[in-house]
Amino acid sequence: MTKLEKVILVHYHEIALKGRNRPMFEDRLVRNIKKMIGAQITVKRLSGRIEVCVPEAQIEKALKKMSNIFGISGFSKAVVLPTDFKKIKSSTLKLLSEDYSLKDSKKTFKVVTKRGYKQFPKNSMEISAEIGAYILKNSALKVDIKKPKIIINVELLKDRTYIYTKKMSGQGGLPIGVSGKMLVLISGGIDSPVASYFMAKRGAELFFLHFHSYPYTDKASIEKVQEILHILSDFGINEKNLCLAPIIDFQKEVVKKVNQKYRIIIYRRLMYKVAEALAKQNRWKALISGDNLGQVASQTIENMAVIGVGIDLPIMRPLVGFDKEEIIDFAKRIGTFETSILPHGDCCSVFLPKNPATKTRITDILIEEKAIGMDKWVEKIIRGIKY
Numbered sequence: 001m002t003k004l005e006k007v008i009l010v011h012y013h014e015i016a017l018k019g020r021n022r023p024m025f026e027d028r029l030v031r032n033i034k035k036m037i038g039a040q041i042t043v044k045r046l047s048g049r050i051e052v053c054v055p056e057a058q059i060e061k062a063l064k065k066m067s068n069i070f071g072i073s074g075f076s077k078a079v080v081l082p083t084d085f086k087k088i089k090s091s092t093l094k095l096l097s098e099d100y101s102l103k104d105s106k107k108t109f110k111v112v113t114k115r116g117y118k119q120f121p122k123n124s125m126e127i128s129a130e131i132g133a134y135i136l137k138n139s140a141l142k143v144d145i146k147k148p149k150i151i152i153n154v155e156l157l158k159d160r161t162y163i164y165t166k167k168m169s170g171q172g173g174l175p176i177g178v179s180g181k182m183l184v185l186i187s188g189g190i191d192s193p194v195a196s197y198f199m200a201k202r203g204a205e206l207f208f209l210h211f212h213s214y215p216y217t218d219k220a221s222i223e224k225v226q227e228i229l230h231i232l233s234d235f236g237i238n239e240k241n242l243c244l245a246p247i248i249d250f251q252k253e254v255v256k257k258v259n260q261k262y263r264i265i266i267y268r269r270l271m272y273k274v275a276e277a278l279a280k281q282n283r284w285k286a287l288i289s290g291d292n293l294g295q296v297a298s299q300t301i302e303n304m305a306v307i308g309v310g311i312d313l314p315i316m317r318p319l320v321g322f323d324k325e326e327i328i329d330f331a332k333r334i335g336t337f338e339t340s341i342l343p344h345g346d347c348c349s350v351f352l353p354k355n356p357a358t359k360t361r362i363t364d365i366l367i368e369e370k371a372i373g374m375d376k377w378v379e380k381i382i383r384g385i386k387y
Contacts, residue, residue: 010050013073029175072170078162089134108144117158179203180285188224191290193336198318207241213248260353286314297356
């Protein structure tokens, strides 16, 4: 028998629920697959699925990368062949022989058929039954409908049929880019990288703004953020989309002129004002924060409300309802945790007040901002941003 042709068969779930915009989501997913795999590949958009043809020597590497592409619910290394029932039966048996011993009577199987081509003369149950009978006749394998050790999937289309036995899980969500461009306020801690992951999973193309206190502190926070973005690049996030904003001079001014209990709120409002101005310059649609309700003094509901006063762009807080252990678990899962916990001089911890206010009022904060000339500082820091 000739060698079986192998491809990667990609399935999606949420994209399939889209209406007339569905082709746009599919096109973006195809583009992202081509970008992520990086090899000389051919990607075909079919009915409810995507076929990815990869050189055989690179298929295992491609499968590993496929697991990190947002928008994919599942994928498989599949045999593809013309929709000829005699060839389908013999190819199914050959595929099984590559991965399993056909003489193993302890192995059980069942066949699951999806008949996309409704004009095919046999229905799904008849196709599964005949393929199953062929396998029984030509091997020692046994049928078990309820708890089989091997599930043979057959997807039958008009001009081609796919056969596979192993389905791997994808990240799910939406393809990066379909929800527009957004700016992440990234600190180098545990939370903001996880927030970045979740917003990328919802289709956001991410850009990053990191505030630092160098040279008052060392470059560790900048290097941490760069390493974190490198880790996140495994999910298709562009690690080069990083902007660096120095705020040490502003912090020194705050220490001199602002009531110590309001320092953190003033720092945070400055960051959001700078971030919004930068986002508007670049037509980015929203700001993203790793805020988590009640976690620290600046994240009480009162302070979160005050920090957002005057910000017109939407502020996305994907972690707002998570507890810390959940965030840590996700950070470990996506690979950022060990880097996030490395020590560094966090700009928000520089000149940290002993007793920060937890229930500030915007009237009090505006008085403090007027005293330090907040708008001029925003303009100055924007001019100092490095890309």
